[in-house]
Amino acid sequence: MNIFEELYNINNNCIIVGDLNATLSEMGSTKTNARGKQLQELLNEGLIECVDDDSTTFEKNDYEAKLDWILGSQPLLSFITNVETHPTIGTLNGHKPLTFDIQIGAEAKPTSPRLSLNFKAAKWTKFRSKLDQQLILWNKDLSLNSSLDIEDYSTFITDSIMLATQEAVPTSTPTSKSYTLSEACKSLITLKHQAYRR
Numbered sequence: 001m002n003i004f005e006e007l008y009n010i011n012n013n014c015i016i017v018g019d020l021n022a023t024l025s026e027m028g029s030t031k032t033n034a035r036g037k038q039l040q041e042l043l044n045e046g047l048i049e050c051v052d053d054d055s056t057t058f059e060k061n062d063y064e065a066k067l068d069w070i071l072g073s074q075p076l077l078s079f080i081t082n083v084e085t086h087p088t089i090g091t092l093n094g095h096k097p098l099t100f101d102i103q104i105g106a107e108a109k110p111t112s113p114r115l116s117l118n119f120k121a122a123k124w125t126k127f128r129s130k131l132d133q134q135l136i137l138w139n140k141d142l143s144l145n146s147s148l149d150i151e152d153y154s155t156f157i158t159d160s161i162m163l164a165t166q167e168a169v170p171t172s173t174p175t176s177k178s179y180t181l182s183e184a185c186k187s188l189i190t191l192k193h194q195a196y197r198r
Helices: 002-010 034-045 124-135 147-168 183-197
Strands: 015-019 058-060 063-065 068-072 080-085 098-102
Touching (some): 068 080
C-alpha cells in the first residue's frame, strides 16, 4: 500500500501495470487473497482506479487467475481502450501478455490570429495608393477633443493601414507546422522534468 501511495505522491497522473499477485473476487477471481484485500483498500481510497476487465491473466496447469492489473489515475485511465490478454508466448511462468491502447496525442493547433506577411513581395505603389484612398475618407472637420475622439481616429488609421496591407502585401506560406500538446501530455512532460531534477 505504501509503495502505491508513494508512487501517487511522486506523480498523481500515472498508470501502473504489472503482476501484483493479487486476486480479487469482485474483479473475476475465484477468491480474494491478502494482496487482493490490499488492492481493494487502495481502490476504495479513490486515488487509483482499476481498468474494468475481469479476464484471467495467469494460467498454469489447471489454475487460472487474474494476477496482473492495470491501475491508473483519472483522466489517464479513461483514455485506455481495447484491453486484451493473449496466450502465453512460450514462457514457463504462465503469465499472459496484456495489451491496451491509450489515445493521447497532439491536438490540432488553432489558427493564429497573427498574419505572416511577405514584405519582400509587397507592391508598395499599390499600398500607398490604397492607403491614400482610405485616409481621404476621414472627415477633416471633426476635432479631436476627447480621448474617445482620439481612439476613433487611431482605429480609423489602423483599419486604413490594414486594408492597404491586405491588398498590397501577400501572406507568407508557413514552412513548418507545430502542434499544441494535450493537457495530459503537458502534465506528463512537466512531471518527467521534475523527476529528472530530483
